Amino acid sequence: MGTTLRRGRMWGILTAILCFSIIISACGIKSAGQTTAGSEAGKTQTTAPANNQEENKDDKVKDLKGKRIALVMELNTGTFSQQYAEGVKEEVERFGGELTVFVAERDKSKMATYVNMAVNQKFDGILTDHGTPEALTKGIKKAQENNIPVVAFDALLDIPGVTVLEQGDEKMAELTLEQLAADAGGKGNIVKIWVAGFAPMERRQTAYAAFQQKYPEIKEIAAFGAASSSTALDTQAKMEAILKQYPNKGDITAVWAAWDEFAKGASRAIKQAGRDEIKVYGIDMSDEDLQMLQDPTSPWIATAAVDPKDIGRVQARYLYQKLYGEKTEDRVVLEPIFVQRDDLPKDKQVSTNELGQYVQGWSGSKQGEKEWMKLYKYK
Known part of the structure; x- marks a missing residue:
């Protein structure tokens, strides 16, 4: 009878264990380290690489x-x-x-x-x-x-x-040349200051050639330019000679300068000669350029540039x-951004660091x- 009882208890325990195992399997519970098919396996595979990527990213930053x-x-x-x-x-x-x-x-x-x-x-x-x-x-x-x-x-x-x-060199040239044409009423005589052999200059020349086709009544009467260790001074001397060649008001309507060093030299020559009827349109911008642009006695009135x-x-x-x-x-x-004197304050000098307060899109x-x-x- 005792043996029978022990056997009955054993079968009862085994039956309970078997039922519990079936319930666990049905609920999808797995022990640590166990892998299952389907979505759980996918989660295991994608999580580890993501963590590794994050670690590698941090390493790269360091x-x-x-x-x-x-x-x-x-x-x-x-x-x-x-x-x-x-x-x-x-x-x-x-x-x-x-x-x-x-x-x-x-x-x-x-x-x-x-x-x-x-x-x-x-x-x-x-x-x-x-x-x-x-x-x-x-x-x-x-x-x-x-x-x-x-x-x-x-x-x-x-x-x-x-x-x-x-x-965006062609765009810079277009912005300044279109302003020149508008201010000149679509006609007049201009001086071009430009130099070959530099990638940005070649692109700016492409826009200038299109400008000449668009405005046939705007005539180029002189063209020069050279890059040197004293570009602004050399430009000033050459511009002085051209002013003597065309001494009368109305002989020259404007100067288009494809580089700020050219614009600085030309502007100084024109100002010293008292030829305030001639306007200068340049490209590029620095703190020194901005001072000239804000000066009401300077012939340089507009430029197009990206903050250097x-x-x-x-x-x-x-x-x-x-x-x-x-x-x-x-x-x-x-x-590039177009900047003209009319956009700038008349009561104080500003730097390129402050220019964004007056010209939208500048710097930053x-x-x-x-x-x-x-x-x-x-x-």
Whole structure:
């Protein structure tokens, strides 16, 4: 009888365990480490990579600090170039990097040498300012072979993987030329100051050629221009000679200057000659340019430009995108802003840092900014 009772109890326990197991299976409960088919397996597989991606992302952000960046400039003439370089430096420092600037002083072969030097010295990234394909291509391809990212500004480059920034040069020329035509009533005699051999100048010339077709009654009576270590002074001397060649009021309606250094030189010559009937329309903007634009006695009355500091900042951002491991577009066009004297205050002098208060869209560009960059603060 005792044996029978023990057997009955054992069968009862086994039956209870079996029922409990069936209930557990029906509810879909699994123990740690167990995998199941369907949605639960999918969740397990997608969660781990997401966490790994987040960890890798944090590692990349940390790795950006301490990068050595080379800026290779064809020239560093005038306040525009200086403010551009300041913008690059500001952004590189924001990311905790170290900037070294190489200036080729318009020597194309020296510029090529500097790019090669940056590669040989194992800089982490290279920025270029102006230059020609002949001067830059070989060194840039060598940089790519060494996994050194490159971002160029104002160069006619077409190298896959190299991001090239430009200012929207045709648009800048159109903005100033259309204002000139409107102020002149669609007719008159003008002087063009321009120089070949630079990517932005070639694009601006394209717009100028279209302007000539559109306004046949606006005649070009003189054209000159050269880039040198003293561009503004050389332009001033040449403009003085042209004023003597056309001494009467009405001989010259306006001057179109395709570079701010040209506009500065021409404006000084016109002002000193007392030819206040001649107006100057320029391209580019710096603090020095803005002072002349605000001066009611200056013939320079309008310009189109991108904040030079913004150009430097945006260029550096695209380089750091590459250093972060992101793919960037090969061509980036910066949107220019039209600035004329009538937009500016008459009771105080303003700087380019304050210009955005009076001209919508000036400075503070967020182009090239990424969400992860918010981790880096400006000094």
